[in-house]
Amino acid sequence: MAVTKDDVRHVAALARLALSEEEVEELAGEMSRILGFFESLAGVDTTGVEPAFRALRRENVARDDAVGEMLTPDDALANAPDREGNYFRVPGILPRE
Amino acid sequence: MLDRIETVEPKTRSLLYVRDRSELLDEASAIDAARSSGDRVGLLAGVPVVIKDNIATKGIPTTAGSRMLARFVPPYDATAVERLKTAGALIVGKANMDEFAMGSSNENSAFVAARNPWDLTRVPGGSSGGSAAAVAAGEAVLSLGSDTGGSVRQPAGFCGVVGVKPTYGRVSRYGLIAFASSLDQIGTVSRDVEGAAVLLGAVAGEDPRDSTTAAEPVPDYVSELDHGCSGLTVGVPDEYFSEGLSPDVESAVRRAIDVLAEAGARVKAISIPNAAHGIAAYYVVANAEASSNLARYDGIEYGHRACGSRDLFDTYCATRSNGFGREVKRRIMLGTYALSAGYRDEWYLKAQKVRSLIADDLSRAFEEVDAIVAPTSPTRAFGVGELADDPLEMYLADVYTTHANLAGIAAISVPCDPGDGGLPVGFQIMVDKFQEVTMFRIARAHERAAGFPRGVPDL
Numbered sequence: 001m002a003v004t005k006d007d008v009r010h011v012a013a014l015a016r017l018a019l020s021e022e023e024v025e026e027l028a029g030e031m032s033r034i035l036g037f038f039e040s041l042a043g044v045d046t047t048g049v050e051p052a053f054r055a056l057r058r059e060n061v062a063r064d065d066a067v068g069e070m071l072t073p074d075d076a077l078a079n080a081p082d083r084e085g086n087y088f089r090v091p092g093i094l095p096r097e
Numbered sequence: 098m099l100d101r102i103e104t105v106e107p108k109t110r111s112l113l114y115v116r117d118r119s120e121l122l123d124e125a126s127a128i129d130a131a132r133s134s135g136d137r138v139g140l141l142a143g144v145p146v147v148i149k150d151n152i153a154t155k156g157i158p159t160t161a162g163s164r165m166l167a168r169f170v171p172p173y174d175a176t177a178v179e180r181l182k183t184a185g186a187l188i189v190g191k192a193n194m195d196e197f198a199m200g201s202s203n204e205n206s207a208f209v210a211a212r213n214p215w216d217l218t219r220v221p222g223g224s225s226g227g228s229a230a231a232v233a234a235g236e237a238v239l240s241l242g243s244d245t246g247g248s249v250r251q252p253a254g255f256c257g258v259v260g261v262k263p264t265y266g267r268v269s270r271y272g273l274i275a276f277a278s279s280l281d282q283i284g285t286v287s288r289d290v291e292g293a294a295v296l297l298g299a300v301a302g303e304d305p306r307d308s309t310t311a312a313e314p315v316p317d318y319v320s321e322l323d324h325g326c327s328g329l330t331v332g333v334p335d336e337y338f339s340e341g342l343s344p345d346v347e348s349a350v351r352r353a354i355d356v357l358a359e360a361g362a363r364v365k366a367i368s369i370p371n372a373a374h375g376i377a378a379y380y381v382v383a384n385a386e387a388s389s390n391l392a393r394y395d396g397i398e399y400g401h402r403a404c405g406s407r408d409l410f411d412t413y414c415a416t417r418s419n420g421f422g423r424e425v426k427r428r429i430m431l432g433t434y435a436l437s438a439g440y441r442d443e444w445y446l447k448a449q450k451v452r453s454l455i456a457d458d459l460s461r462a463f464e465e466v467d468a469i470v471a472p473t474s475p476t477r478a479f480g481v482g483e484l485a486d487d488p489l490e491m492y493l494a495d496v497y498t499t500h501a502n503l504a505g506i507a508a509i510s511v512p513c514d515p516g517d518g519g520l521p522v523g524f525q526i527m528v529d530k531f532q533e534v535t536m537f538r539i540a541r542a543h544e545r546a547a548g549f550p551r552g553v554p555d556l
Contacts, residue, residue, distance in 0.1 A: 040373075041447050044371070049453050081400070090409060092408050
């Protein structure tokens with residue numbers, strides 16, 4: 001199992017992680033080794049086996065569509081890194097000219 | 098107990114936060130006053146409890162052991178915490194842990210690594226290492242932890258205390274900071290089996306705020322505790338006593354099985370044919386779910402935000418890169434890889450199918466036996482730094498604990514006689530879904546016959 005440095009860069013972009021060149025190098029080696037160990041799964045015969053996904057088979061749990069308790073705007077915004085009035089402030093979404 | 102915390106905390110580093118002394122003493126006095134005036138008080142009235150730092154506590158910092166949430170103060174209580182407060186428990190503080198519950202040694206805490214109170218040069222285990230160390234060191238009577246692949250049972254084993262991973266859906270996950278949602282379960286840490294039964298009884302049960310909680314009624318875990326294990330059958334899987342198990346742990350666990358046999362249990366050899374695939378299936382599933390759950394830490398609504406970035410994409414990347422520690426990034430990368438286009442079927446889906454096979458193996462075993470017994474971990478507590486540079490070796494510490502999470506069944510780790518008077522050894526008892534009453538009976542029978550709990554470490 002060989003994970004290349006390009007694979008690492010691709011996955012890091014998907015995961016929204018900025019990695020240093022050193023981290024890319026290190027992760028390529030570690031991921032190759034760890035995924036190499038996990039590769040033993042490929043040898044298990046799973047013909048006709050359903051994937052588990054969840055531990056308890058409880059489906060379509062619904063509740064009444066009733067208004068319950070909720071956070072006040074101040075509580076909801078109390079942990080915001082940057083706030084303006086009752087809004088979260090964020091950096092520009094569109095690139096600046 | 099607050100004095101004990103002050104004395105030992107510089108050595109154990111079990112706690113990330115201790116509440117204000119006068120506030121706690123006021124709460125304790127209020128409970129004393131209520132009790133002496135004849136008012137009804139809760140089952141846990143005045144009992145000091147510490148909460149793992151990935152369980153939300155209203156108004157009390159909850160960091161999940163991460164820089165990402167270093168200044169996060171939840172605006173609400175987790176359901177389990179709310180129920181503890183209703184039962185009268187005193188929430189003393191927050192327990193140290195591996196960052197986002199990812200680790201088996203507590204060394205991944207972004208703040209400070211907790212130590213094993215029996216030997217301060219060794220790890221307390223993880224990820225609920227602070228919970229186990231705090232209870233072992235006498236800094237709290239009870240603790241709530243979380244167990245995704247052994248994170249309550251392994252540190253309980255390393256620290257010589259009792260740790261329970263209940264059936265999936267038994268305890269509400271509302272307010273538990275998500276790691277791998279199909280595996281995560283809040284669990285208990287206590288000095289003895291009775292403490293575990295009382296604590297689980299207080300927090301278990303259906304919760305409209307967590308639709309994965311089970312509707313099954315919560316039995317009285319305490320009333321049948323002393324019914325003994327006579328007539329029950331315990332299964333011993335060959336696969337759990339093979340390569341990789343250290344001889345001192347094996348002999349301690351074999352002695353514990355003999356103790357159960359002398360107390361009247363039937364012992365039967367069984368087989369879990371797919372046992373060897375547990376670690377691989379677990380880590381693929383857990384990392385995939387983690388990569389998805391941790392996508393929420395983007396620096397926008399709460400938690401750390403990197404400053405100085407030009408645009409939103411840069412803000413996300415910079416925030417996540419300096420907010421998360423090494424192991425968390427490694428697992429996000431492995432999980433994202435396993436879910437990425439072209440690899441999902443080969444890795445994630447395959448692991449979920451192997452998970453079904455392991456669950457089927459266990460179901461078949463439970464047709465023949467009431468419980469399965471095993472070591473909790475392949476070794477006793479290892480030294481600080483010993484496995485820190487080898488992520489794969491660290492993952493193998495979970496070899497006996499992941500099966501219960503994959504299958505959603507319940508399991509307990511209790512201390513057993515190490516034989517040489519040295520560091521604690523954990524003995525694991527697994528039962529089928531919602532069979533916690535049987536699990537507690539067997540654990541209690543062992544505890545009685547083997548003479549636990551035994552003392553508190555000198556610190």
